[in-house]
Every structure is written in C-alpha cells, then in structure tokens.
Amino acid sequence: MSSDERSLTELRAALRRGETTAVEVTEACLARIQEHDRELHAFATVAGDEARAAARAADRALSSGAAGALAGVPVAVKDLFLVRGVVRTNGSPAFADDAPAIADATAVARLRAAGAVIVGTTHLHELAFGPTGVNPALGTPLNPWDADLVPGGSSSGSGTAVAARLVPAALGTDTGGSVRIPSSFCGLTGLKPTYGRVSRAGITPLAWSLDHAGPMARSAADLAVLLGVIAGHDPADPTSARLPVPDYEAALGTGLRGLRLGVPRDFCMRVIEPPVAVAFERALADLRAAGATVNDITLPTLAQAGPALGATILAEAAVGLRAALGERRARVGIEAHVYLELGKIVTGPQYLAAQRLRTRLYVEMAAALARVDLLATPASVVLPPSIGALQLRIGEGEAEMGVIEAIARMTGPFNLTGLPALALPCGFTSRGIPIGLQLASRPFTEAALLAAGHAYQQATDFHTRRPSRGAERG
C-alpha cells in the first residue's frame, strides 16, 4: 500500500511496525505535493528541508522506542497558525511581506513534540473571513471532487490537501464552520472541539469569542489521535480550559447501541437541498440500524442564530483584525475590506443582544442534551456552491439565501454556543459530490462524539472514498 493510500492511523501503525520509515513517507508526501499542487493550489508554503529534518528525527525516535503519538506522520497547517521559519500570510497579501515566524503556535508545537512532520502551510479564505475558501488574491484551492465548486472555507487548503491525499491530516480553524464546512465539501472528517479545548495561542484571531482550532483528516479515529496531541490547557491562551485531556483513542470502542440522538428537524429541513435531505435521512436510518434512537427536538432560537453570528463576527473582527493588521490594513483584498467596514455598522445594543441570544441558544441546547446524548444535523444544508455564486435558490420551495448564510446555517450555532461538533461524510450526490453529517455533544465530551463518529464509520464507507483528482492511486 502506498503512503497516500493510508489514513493517519494506518500510516502510524505501518511506521511503528517498521514497514516504512518517516523519511520514505515524507519524501513521498513532498513528491505528491510537488506533482499535484500546481493544479490543486492547497499549499501556501512547503517546508521541505524542515520536514526532512523532522522525518530523520522521527525515524531515530521510532527505532529507539521513544516515538511520540504522531512520529513520522506528515501534517499540514492552515496558514493562520505560526509555523517556525515560515511567513504567515493569513491568506492575505497584506501579510505577504512579513518576516518568517520565529516560534510555533502552541498546537503546532504540540504536533512537533509528538513527532509529527510539519510539511507546510495551506491556503485559506482571506483572513479566515468567509466560508467558501475562494481567495482571489492568493488563489483558491481546488475542490478535488469538482473543480467548478468551492472547496469550502475558510480552511480550504487544508480540506483540499487531505482530500487529494497530499497529506493524511491537517489543522484548521473554525469561527462559523471553517473546519466542518471544507470537511463536508471535500468528503473529510473534521472536528470543532469545545471552546477552550485547544489553545489558540499563535493563531491570528478573527472573532475571539467564536474562534476554535481543530483537526481535519479522513476518519474520526484519525481525529482522536490528533486531538489527544493538541488538546489541553496552555498558559499562553487564557481562554484554554484547565481540564484534564481524556484518552480519545481508548474511548473509540463505545459504539452506537443505546445512544440517543436529537434532531432539530424543523430547522434542518426548512431550507435544504434535496440531495442533502436524502443523505441526511439515510444517515439517521443507518444510525438507527446500528442501535441508536433518533428523536426530533425543537431549538426555537436557531432561527435567530444567523444574525447573532453575523453581528458577533463582524464586530469582533472589526476590532481584533484592526490590531492584527495595523499599517497593513490598506493591502487587504476587497471582500475582507467590505466585511471590516460592515463591522462598523454593528451597534452596541445589537452586539449585546447577540451575546444574550447566545446564552438562550446554549440553554436550549443544554436542555436538549440533558434528554439526548448527541444532536444530529446536516453539516451544510447546501452542496458546495459554484465558485463566484453569491445567492442560492435552495430546495423545492426555492428559498433565496445568501451563500454565506446558507453554508454556515448549521455550523454557526455551535460556534455561538462553543459546543463540540463533528462533521463526517454521510453520502454523495449522483454526480459524486460529498455530503456531510454533523454531530454535536455536551461541553468537553469530544470522546463521546468521536466514538459515535467512529462507530458510524465502522458501519459505512463514505469516509474511505477518494476523488479522482490528486495523488495517483497506489
């Protein structure tokens, strides 16, 4: 089996058994990037020399029996994280002339400490400010399933790189769905952990009360390994939680029997594209068949989640990015410029109402999660839109909705409440476009979430399918 065929967990096992070496894996990974990234445009920077040095160190650790959890595994990192020796562009020409970073973001440092080989940084929606992944200034990563469709963002390059088998895993960030949306649109598994579970130190902020860092890979089992490495309190991030980190891998065997799922059906089905509705219902049927119970629930405040998310992101970004941009402000692209200017129209009472609404939404979700174990929704009510689309007509009622609002409709509520949420593939359209399922759970119960995702993936094969574009088949 070639290294691009292997998932993170399969690759790690092969390295530990001595079937391959970190140097071989890394060279193959760099060769795939060299061969395919001209078309895919996933990578902002490829750190070949540093990756080779890390691979040699990983091989020494593997042969001495002192290997970390990710020894020799190539990982890519969204170009919003500090990566030592690499210029962090934040997806914007405004930062392109910055000096290379002299230190790693905490999550990146933890990956390195576990032996991961950081192969480079990936493109994104400019300043992480948008869910399509389209970036006119620095280039848009290609959706490997269909080049005419957006890859999803803002962690678009991470989505493309993993889906096209350039790397087995990547880091993203998620402010309104930016890990889960590209995961859904690219056929991957992605996790937005609980707010505070993963340090944000060294990550350029977009909206500090909504920002999360999270992993993207092929399966829930892969994510369990990654989260176990990057989770935990960090003195450099005052919002990171002082809570112990469970053994996520050990919890994977829990299964679905007896699990209670709640579906906010009225909100999920009100505006939805028919292929997504069909795949979602089939996923619920599969979950039932595996032993879960599924019941409809009502979360009335979801109806106002979109404006609350908009008010919070626009206002916090207008303040936070002003500081991060400084004199670079004049060089941002036109879309980010418009959003930054729109932040000026959010009034104090509107921002405050949005924060109070978040409490009401959280209380509703907490009450629901006292009766059920997980919430289930589609990851996105729409398929990946065409590049350049601004408005969509959705479903049989042909409801008209802006692309941003439509894409983030299901993911944004879990940024507002900070609850952990997992996106995973649950089907494909007749044209082969992936569709995602979203599962969410109580604060800091990622172990249960990943276990449910793993059990679903044991019963289905959607997460194993690969697009025709990208690295060649073994």
Place this chain on the structure above:
Amino acid sequence: MPGHEELRRRLAAAGADLPDELVDLVVQAAGALATALEDLVGLDLGDAEPFVPSRRLVDDAGT
C-alpha cells in the same frame, strides 16, 4: 427595500470606507443583514446574560 435603505444610511453614518461602485452591491448583498441586526435588539431575551464561553462551558463540563 427598507433594509437596503437602512444599510445605506448606516454605512454613511458609520463613515464606512467603500468605493462608490461597490456600495450598491454591498447594499444588495447585505441589506437583509441590517434588518436582521435591528430585529435582534427587539427580541425578548428575558433575563439572559451575555454568553461567556470560557466560563460557561467549563462550569458545565461533565454535566
């Protein structure tokens, strides 16, 4: 559209720096947002305090 006019007025009042040729596009695309933001203020949110995720989620961990 009332939302469009409201957004145009608020962009001007806030001193938003948008090229003239873009104002109409922004107003068209985000006009509904201005109305939705104002609707937030009119909601009866009872005694709900502003959400503080770093406190609330840790308090509720394990529940």
